[in-house]
Amino acid sequence: MPELPEVETIKNTLKQFVLNKTITDVSVYWANIIKQPDDIDYFKYLLAKQSIHDIHRRGKFLLFELDDVVLVSHLRMEGKYSVHPSGEPVKKHTHVIFIFSDGEELRYNDVRKFGTMHLYEKGDEWKNKPLNQLGPDPFSKTFTMDYFYQKLKKTDRVIKSVLLDQTVVAGLGNIYVDETLFRANIHPLKKANKLKKREAKMIWEAAINTLKDAIAQGGTTIRSYVNSQGDMGMFQQELFVYGQENEPCKICGKPIVKMKVGGRGTHVCILCQKME
């Protein structure tokens, strides 16, 4: 499932293939992917003759910057972009195709059909969902230790749920939250408002460093993630707890335990990550 490091990697590879290309037409095979505008024909109309000038990442979102509009795309668990020559057979899970004037196409593929696209006139993307509720990007200078600690002090929720909350910090998902809490030696069930400033700082630093390390490895491939060139990530080799159920902890040797926290599968070393 693409989280921040995977989306960052996808953005960088995709830019090599689609920058400065001009859309002539769009094919939509599964309309529920398109959340904005409501009318699919209007979606196509707005994109026709538009060129892709840049691609940005905000949290787990990709932002395609065109002439007059911005396409905000979330890949959820299985979304993928790839570039093909026009006329290649359309695969079973291809739901949207952006046809370029040069004989190539950008294809959106998504086994689960959970991904979303929102199209806005330039500037409006920040005033509307899904971007208007997002917290700071972990690498932004607004994601300060002070901001983070104030957020933790204000909530009675468990720390894992807070880290997954995209309005607090945008980009962490299930894998990197589990890894962050392991690196910080904090149990996922600890209440956020009970954490000492020292502990909050450990989590804040671990989150930023875990994401940086994962980007350096091209992301994490658990079962299906590849970037837009088809390359796997390599960070799975550096995972301490995620997907390591019953495996010995790389630090203390005690088997990693899997539990449910806020409805999510959660991996923890109960020796390294103390409740007290």
Place this chain on the structure above:
DNA sequence: CCTCTAGCCTGCTAGC
């Protein structure tokens, strides 16, 4: 303000 649940989907796995 908060938390919980259903819904969105389909591939995979456990159980028969």
Place this chain on the structure above:
DNA sequence: TGCTAGCAGGCTAGAG
């Protein structure tokens, strides 16, 4: 072996 039921997963909307 072949079948079905249930689960996973990020996020939203609605209920409590």
